[in-house]
Amino acid sequence: MSRKRSNQYDLVIIGSGIAGLSFALKVAQAGFRVAIFTKKDKAESNTNYAQGGIAAVTSAGDDLDKHVNDTLEAGDGLCDPKVVEEILRDGPDRIKDLVDLGVAFSSLEDGRPSLGKEGGHSERRVLHVKDVTGKAIEDALLANIAEQGVDLFEHFFAIDLITATKASKLGVKVPGPQDRVLGLYLYDANKEKVVTVGAPVVLLATGGAGQTYLYTTNPSIATGDGVAMASRVGLSAMNLEFIQFHPTTFHSLDNDRFLITEAVRGEGAKLIDVKGYPFLKKHHPLADLAPRDVVARAIDREMKRSGSPFVRLATPDMKVDFPGRFPNVYENCLKRGVNPVETPIPVVPAAHYSCGGIPTKLDCSTGLAGLYACGEVACTGLHGANRLASNSLLEAVVMAHRGAEAVCSFLDARKKEKIQLPVWVDGDVPASDERVVLSHNLDELKRTMWDYVGIVRSTKRLQRAQSRIRNLVREINEYYWNAKVDLSLLEVRNLVCVAELIVRSALRRKESRGLHYTLDYPDLAETAEDTLVRPARR
Ligand code: FAD
Ligand code: SIN
Numbered sequence: 001m002s003r004k005r006s007n008q009y010d011l012v013i014i015g016s017g018i019a020g021l022s023f024a025l026k027v028a029q030a031g032f033r034v035a036i037f038t039k040k041d042k043a044e045s046n047t048n049y050a051q052g053g054i055a056a057v058t059s060a061g062d063d064l065d066k067h068v069n070d071t072l073e074a075g076d077g078l079c080d081p082k083v084v085e086e087i088l089r090d091g092p093d094r095i096k097d098l099v100d101l102g103v104a105f106s107s108l109e110d111g112r113p114s115l116g117k118e119g120g121h122s123e124r125r126v127l128h129v130k131d132v133t134g135k136a137i138e139d140a141l142l143a144n145i146a147e148q149g150v151d152l153f154e155h156f157f158a159i160d161l162i163t164a165t166k167a168s169k170l171g172v173k174v175p176g177p178q179d180r181v182l183g184l185y186l187y188d189a190n191k192e193k194v195v196t197v198g199a200p201v202v203l204l205a206t207g208g209a210g211q212t213y214l215y216t217t218n219p220s221i222a223t224g225d226g227v228a229m230a231s232r233v234g235l236s237a238m239n240l241e242f243i244q245f246h247p248t249t250f251h252s253l254d255n256d257r258f259l260i261t262e263a264v265r266g267e268g269a270k271l272i273d274v275k276g277y278p279f280l281k282k283h284h285p286l287a288d289l290a291p292r293d294v295v296a297r298a299i300d301r302e303m304k305r306s307g308s309p310f311v312r313l314a315t316p317d318m319k320v321d322f323p324g325r326f327p328n329v330y331e332n333c334l335k336r337g338v339n340p341v342e343t344p345i346p347v348v349p350a351a352h353y354s355c356g357g358i359p360t361k362l363d364c365s366t367g368l369a370g371l372y373a374c375g376e377v378a379c380t381g382l383h384g385a386n387r388l389a390s391n392s393l394l395e396a397v398v399m400a401h402r403g404a405e406a407v408c409s410f411l412d413a414r415k416k417e418k419i420q421l422p423v424w425v426d427g428d429v430p431a432s433d434e435r436v437v438l439s440h441n442l443d444e445l446k447r448t449m450w451d452y453v454g455i456v457r458s459t460k461r462l463q464r465a466q467s468r469i470r471n472l473v474r475e476i477n478e479y480y481w482n483a484k485v486d487l488s489l490l491e492v493r494n495l496v497c498v499a500e501l502i503v504r505s506a507l508r509r510k511e512s513r514g515l516h517y518t519l520d521y522p523d524l525a526e527t528a529e530d531t532l533v534r535p536a537r538r
Helices: 018-029 064-074 081-100 133-147 164-169 225-232 292-306 327-335 391-413 435-452 459-480 487-508
Strands: 011-014 034-038 151-154 156-163 181-188 193-198 201-204 243-250 270-272 311-314 345-354 371-373
Touching (some): 011 018, 011 181, 018 133, 081 391, 156 164, 156 225, 156 487, 181 201, 201 225, 201 391, 292 311, 292 345, 371 391, 435 459, 435 487
Parallel strands (some): 011 201, 034 151, 201 371
Antiparallel strands (some): 156 181, 181 193, 270 311, 311 345
């Protein structure tokens, strides 16, 4: 951290993906002092790997009602219709903002945007930059952040929030009756020490939790840190059982599950079984472009039926030049020994997106004063039981705009206070020489989640997962209080916390809806209700 400036900001943002960066830009433009802390290199985020694109109504044949209906349909009765309408309505304006920031979306020869199609969309509406949309957005946002005077700190891991309640417990006098955020503790990975940073507003923009599973499309940063941090200050999590499994990742025997964007199916590629039969048409009228939950379950069933460890994605019916339209997918398939133009790609589903998260209002506020959440970490009500493809980048950028406006008003109205925050005490513990405990527990967690909390669930499997994960939580917490913190310990602590919440949410839901399919309750319940799970007792 800069030694010249104090560790007090107006707004501290955790995470440098689309949500954190977009939010930071808008609040910094209003003249407030903003810092972003991010746990790895600044571009390392789920955002950076997004391929398909960002959904918004931009063509003459499309309209808001169609986008709303597709989102509600995919969400299987659990979306909040008002939220859906509000967020999607803002889409076209936020796309203009991205263009103004320098995102050069792919276009047709006549200058109109090139629009991709993905599962569940009734129209072509996915704006993209070939198949590297996320990287193009991340690069543009980072370039603009550098010009706005935002302090961006890489390799700082947010550990825990400091609230008024917590500070009082540690003997610090905090004026006022209301619990609220005062700042947070961060682990500086380069200096291997914990620092304290103060701010009246903290934004969690920490992304998803794909790393709770053995196989995931998510990079290593996606360890559910924001949900775990919020849970440790007493906030409930919403709809965490709805983990979206992306139907098509390149099959490999190691953990390298490279995504094959759904937009490939949007251009005519088809999933085929061992005999070469395009089996999706047996499962849904939209066949290969059915919503993702349907496609992932159909693949799961097909793999179990045939005994094959993968299905294949065949490209002969595609109308586009594969290497030109999908250069990133093409190169990555070649690297893995498959030329997708000539040979069907072996694919399997993998954990991809967390539809649930910290419940927020439409201004990103949470149940704790001063704490905001935006992006994949949040649960706004847009996605319901299953996110419509390419709606998440859109949600992040729309919500960041709304949240930034709310935070600026909050900061304008607030009374400044100076509170000496309690410092982090490391205790007299040695750096641990028992790393094997952590790696063993991590392996066990990921395998348990994959085997028992996957695409098809049952009460028995979930109960088995719950009992194993509760043991892991106990072991990791004991370890945590008796070792010096470091990155892997902090991540495993969060992963087991979030996994426990996911399993508890899944056990609560006594029906099959959207992404949550359980053999014990195969039908929809009469009424659609959100799941709220309180923090586990410690
Ligand atoms: P992220 O982009 O994941 O950023 C999270 C940030 O928080 C990172 O910088 C991370 O390092 C940081 N962080 C996390 N924890 C901590 C901590 N404790 N301390 C400090 N920093 C922390 N969605 C679409 O709409 N369209 C697509 O085409 C699409 N394709 C995808 C392809 C892939 C391979 C993946 C993985 C996802 C895809 N998604 C897509 C989903 C979408 O990319 C994400 O939902 C979205 O990018 C999330 O943005 P975010 O800003 O919330 O989080
Ligand atoms: C993809 O490109 O298939 C991923 C799109 C998404 O997750 O929204």
